[in-house]
Amino acid sequence: MPCFKKVSDAINVEQNCDDLGIFPASIPDADDGWVDSDMQYCQRVLSDMNCFLSIFFDQCGRRAVDTAVEIIQKGGTLDDQCPKDIRRDVLHLFNLWKIETGKQVYVHELFP
Secondary structure: OHHHHHHHHHHHHHOOOOOOOOOHHHOOOOOOOOOOHHHHHHHHHHHHHHHHHHHHHHHHOHHHHHHHHHHHHHHOOHHHHOOHHHHHHHHHHHHHHHHHHOOOOOHHHHOO
């Protein structure tokens, strides 16, 4: 899939998800004093992944998102980077962000 490769290469070179991710400041009712480093780390990982999936969808369509989700899942480190108990809270905050912004939260697809 040429579009998938082109977007992947651009993301790797440009690291262009800094302003497109989901951050606590953009989530309504988020605690400004996030101190839990495991929570912050999980939030950062999932925010970046959501951004990447969003770019794939916008530029290449649904099939590219499905391919990206499959690749991420096969990487097998999501449970280590974002344990289920923490992930549940982070995904809840992302749902609040979705309601507030109307933007899509793709990372739910990573956890069937």
